[in-house]
Amino acid sequence: MGPLPASLSSSPRKLLDRNSSKLNAVVQRDIKSSLLLLLVLSTVLVLSVLYSSQADQTGAQSGGIQVEEKCDMSMGKWVRDPRGPLYTNLTCPTLPDSKNCQKYGKDPGHLFWRWQPDGCDLPRFSPERFLDVVRGKRLAFIGDSLARNQMESLLCLLSQAETPTLVDRDALDKFVTWHFPVHNFTLMVMWTEFYAHAVPVPDTNGKPPIPFDIHLDRIVNANWTIRLPGLDYAILSGGNWFFRVNYLWEDGHRIGCVNCREANLTDFGIVYAIRRVVKAALQAIAVCKDCKSNLVTFLRTYTPGHHEHGSWSSGGYCNRTRPLKEEEISLVSIEWELRNAQDEEVRAARETTGSKRFGVLDVTKAMMLRADGHIGAHKDKRWVNASDCLHWCLPGPIDMWNDMLLQRLTEDSPPVV
Numbered sequence: 001m002g003p004l005p006a007s008l009s010s011s012p013r014k015l016l017d018r019n020s021s022k023l024n025a026v027v028q029r030d031i032k033s034s035l036l037l038l039l040v041l042s043t044v045l046v047l048s049v050l051y052s053s054q055a056d057q058t059g060a061q062s063g064g065i066q067v068e069e070k071c072d073m074s075m076g077k078w079v080r081d082p083r084g085p086l087y088t089n090l091t092c093p094t095l096p097d098s099k100n101c102q103k104y105g106k107d108p109g110h111l112f113w114r115w116q117p118d119g120c121d122l123p124r125f126s127p128e129r130f131l132d133v134v135r136g137k138r139l140a141f142i143g144d145s146l147a148r149n150q151m152e153s154l155l156c157l158l159s160q161a162e163t164p165t166l167v168d169r170d171a172l173d174k175f176v177t178w179h180f181p182v183h184n185f186t187l188m189v190m191w192t193e194f195y196a197h198a199v200p201v202p203d204t205n206g207k208p209p210i211p212f213d214i215h216l217d218r219i220v221n222a223n224w225t226i227r228l229p230g231l232d233y234a235i236l237s238g239g240n241w242f243f244r245v246n247y248l249w250e251d252g253h254r255i256g257c258v259n260c261r262e263a264n265l266t267d268f269g270i271v272y273a274i275r276r277v278v279k280a281a282l283q284a285i286a287v288c289k290d291c292k293s294n295l296v297t298f299l300r301t302y303t304p305g306h307h308e309h310g311s312w313s314s315g316g317y318c319n320r321t322r323p324l325k326e327e328e329i330s331l332v333s334i335e336w337e338l339r340n341a342q343d344e345e346v347r348a349a350r351e352t353t354g355s356k357r358f359g360v361l362d363v364t365k366a367m368m369l370r371a372d373g374h375i376g377a378h379k380d381k382r383w384v385n386a387s388d389c390l391h392w393c394l395p396g397p398i399d400m401w402n403d404m405l406l407q408r409l410t411e412d413s414p415p416v417v
């Protein structure tokens, strides 16, 4: 079996310390027999820890294919961790140059933190354990460039145990498939900005960002939904494309907009638009007839950018070298509203479908704190000069999303011991 969760591995050490101090007097009388006693005691402890972790896992298995969410990992804090990341730019063969912040001189301070949830421990990622859980399975990250960012992180983490092979990439580089032959694990990324069918609005003077017409009721035949059959795990995410001007359509009619300033159009707001498409996306999965009956879906909650002193296009930057403090973020904010809308829609989907095959990877608060984890100016400036304060460096705090994914997957289907 994989390494024990931190909560289990720390307790025997504490107990042994206590026992050994009690044993001190005995040691002076008879060193040999006390050492033997210590050995017996520690063996008993190790066995009982092994037994209790097995009992936990058997318990989870009896629930069938469900997302148990035994631990709320959404609230917590970043604490210093001298161990640093599992990989570097020299040990990850698939690391994209655009995320290789160390190559472009980023301060390495952001690498030495780990997320400590308030109510439990989040175990460090184990590539071997992840690959064991997903042996023979197919997993897809569905969303925009941040879904891609999480896949890139997972590729780096898993390549510490097995080198993946690129098997498919479409002409637009929007649908990409990797395979881990030894474990027969297929990892995909599927592009969608809005979940629903959306088309750029023609003739808007060509000035970016280009608005989209989002057809709220056209989701079932969207490019990603037709690729759902065959998947074992779908990880949805999104949100940042809703911040530009977009138009909402329903039943072939334009019903309103988001962020527009047109007198004759209703502005429904970003939260409404996201709620609508998340609901529709989860519904599309729930009614997908050709999908596997045990398909498990996670929604990775919204994460904001951290541009300061300007926006992406007006010279904003992000050069902090440590996480924000609790009091520097606000849970009365659009970020948090979006997260709540996403979370509520997942809960609603679980209730209306009577199935716990829907879960969340709630990373919003953790990432609101990580103003120091973005690419910023640490990239190849030949193409774009602006600071990228939306995407995350690799290695970096985004690797935590996959710690969380592994934790949820092992709660869902524990490895055979």
Ligand SMILES: *[C@@H]1O[C@H](CO)[C@@H](O)[C@H](O)[C@H]1NC(C)=O
Pocket: 089, 090, 100, 102, 103
């Ligand atoms: C890897 O990162 C180091 C800094 O940690 C940098 O000096 C080096 O150029 C990078 N190498 C590659 C191949 O990206």
Ligand SMILES: *[C@@H]1O[C@H](CO)[C@@H](O)[C@H](O)[C@H]1NC(C)=O
Pocket: 136, 137, 138, 184, 186
């Ligand atoms: C590999 O996994 C796929 C499902 O992703 C399955 O159809 C196939 O039979 C598996 N191949 C082997 C050799 O087990």
Ligand SMILES: *[C@@H]1O[C@H](CO)[C@@H](O)[C@H](O)[C@H]1NC(C)=O
Pocket: 172, 174, 191, 223
């Ligand atoms: C989605 O599918 C349509 C029609 O097949 C195609 O024109 C479009 O380029 C696809 N979009 C993406 C992002 O692949």
Ligand SMILES: *[C@@H]1O[C@H](CO)[C@@H](O)[C@H](O)[C@H]1NC(C)=O
Pocket: 262, 263, 264, 265
């Ligand atoms: C709404 O106003 C815009 C100009 O602001 C105009 O181009 C458009 O035709 C109007 N739409 C309707 C439905 O009246």
Ligand SMILES: *[C@@H]1O[C@H](CO)[C@@H](O)[C@H](O)[C@H]1NC(C)=O
Pocket: 319, 320, 321
């Ligand atoms: C961030 O950049 C600004 C503007 O260039 C500078 O004044 C500030 O000292 C920088 N902060 C750090 C921590 O480097």
Ligand SMILES: *[C@@H]1O[C@H](CO)[C@@H](O)[C@H](O)[C@H]1NC(C)=O
Pocket: 381, 382, 384, 385
């Ligand atoms: C990028 O910004 C720097 C400093 O602001 C400037 O000197 C340089 O010309 C810019 N490069 C490009 C490609 O725009």
